[in-house]
Structures are given as structure tokens and as C-alpha cells.
Amino acid sequence: MANKSIIKTLIDNNLKVTPQRIAILEVIRTIENHPSAEKISEYLRLTHPNISLGTIYKTLDTFFKKGIIHKIHNDNDFLRYDAITKKHHHLYSSESERIEDYVDEKLNEIIEKYFEIIVIPGFTIEDIKLQIIGKFTDKK
Amino acid sequence: MANKSIIKTLIDNNLKVTPQRIAILEVIRTIENHPSAEKISEYLRLTHPNISLGTIYKTLDTFFKKGIIHKIHNDNDFLRYDAITKKHHHLYSSESERIEDYVDEKLNEIIEKYFEIIVIPGFTIEDIKLQIIGKFTDKK
DNA sequence: TTTGGTGCAAACTCTTTGCAGGGTC
């Protein structure tokens, strides 16, 4: 049952296990790729017709504060959300709203190594994210 | 006169040269670092007390469409603007709203070289921007 | 039973739009 890991996540973060939270996290983790709050609401309308948008926003904020999900931005766009799995970057379409994850251990390693040698004066790096902008050549 | 290059920019882009546009571009280019529309308005209130926020938004949009400025995002924040000079990345403070440019030709080269060899399936890269998150250790 | 979550609606913030008047070329 896929719910097991969702429930575990909630418990591990001292959050009460509610149907709403399970449903929201499920959408982000398994169904929709980088959804906006609106998009999540759209999905939930089918299975949980009366989860309010307000609850979705509050829940997303709760998840974000606990580090269960990330927020991501596009350059001409609202907020979107992202289930954290492991360090990854994002591919942004220059033509549409599409955003995909991009995982590349080797690239991470190269960048990490680079910033072990190169120091940015007056700045301590905590994290680096690449925004890779371009065109998707497959259909979706 | 610093205005010369601003006026040239406007003319080169087939934009009418108005005091508002000069003032707005001047703020972005020379005075304030990555301002928001609100911040720009704040500055202009001193020298041009009756430039309306609406005009600022329209002007920024015009500049953006002409490629004169960039838009940038922070993770929990509104839009901010950036005078384009050359390819650069951004340092984001994890503690405040501060954003600084980060220019690093060598890093660009390394990344470019990397993606000459590594191809992302189904995706053609047009541009890559790094979001470097961390702490500023100098005061400002 | 206690604590915290949900739903709803109203409020807020940032941004966009429409239109009449004014400035630039």
C-alpha cells in the first residue's frame, strides 16, 4: 500500500494523520508532477470533493515548513510544489508551464568539487540549484 | 552623463524616450540591486513623486519583453528585476531578502563543457542559471 | 478530553487592465 510511506512521513513529522493530508501528499508524490495549489485542488475534487483551497494552502505550508516538500518558481508563474526525494535540479520549458526534475549525481559532484576550491568572498554556500531552461523535444 | 547609455538603450529598442522610463531604468541599473516594483516606486517617489505603480509595472514588462531586464524569483517572494549585463547567476540569502549577482566565467565554461558531452534525453538546453543559496558573511 | 486540523469566507498582496488625457517623435 502506497499510503504506508505517506502515513509514516506524517507521523515522523509529528503531524496528525488526516485524510486531507494523505490525499494532498499523495497527489504531490505520485500523481501530478510539480503541481500548483490549484492543480492539486483540481485532482482532489474527484476523490475528496470538499477539501477547500484554504486547507490545501495551509497543508502545503505545513509540509514546506517540515521540509516534506519544496516550493519551486518559474519566471512568470505562481508557486508550485515538489516532493523531496533527493537533490535534483529542474528543467523549465521556455515554451510552456512544464517543469521536470533533473537528477545528475555526476554534475552535483563536479559543482561540489568546484566550490571546494573556489570560494565566494563573503558567502557560505548551503545549497545549489540549477534552473535549466530549454525546449522539450518529446511530446507530453 | 550616465543617461546617455540609458537613452541609447531605449532608442535601440524602438521605445519612446520618456522621463519615467529613464528614471526606472536608472534605478535598476545604477541605484538599487535587484529591486522589486515596490522598491523602485519607493526610490522614484523622491525624484519623480508621481510615477504611478501601474506605470512601473507596465514599463518593467516592456523592458522585460525587449530583453532589457530580467525577472528573478526568490522562493517566498514577489518578482524582482535585474539589469542584464552578461551571463550571471544569483546568490540568495537563506536568512533575508538579499540577492546578489554572481559572475563566474570559469564555472560557466565547466558547465557548458559538461553539457556538450552529457545530453539530457528529450531536452534541448537554451540557458542555465544557478541559484546559490547560503549565508552572506559580510554586513550589508 | 485535549490538541490541532478543517472549511468557509473575507481580506490581503502583488500584478494587470481599461481608458482618458498627455507627451514624444
Add this chain to the structure above:
DNA sequence: GACCCTGCAAAGAGTTTGCACCAAA
């Protein structure tokens, strides 16, 4: 003079908040 730009105010989109009710532990 033609065209485009500006200012103002109203509208819009996405998000947040307050509060009474309800569910989870």
C-alpha cells in the same frame, strides 16, 4: 498629427487569515 505612453482606479490572480466546528490522538 499620429501614435504611444502615463496615471489613476478598478479588477484579477494567487495566497493568507480568522474563527467556529470537528477529528485525531
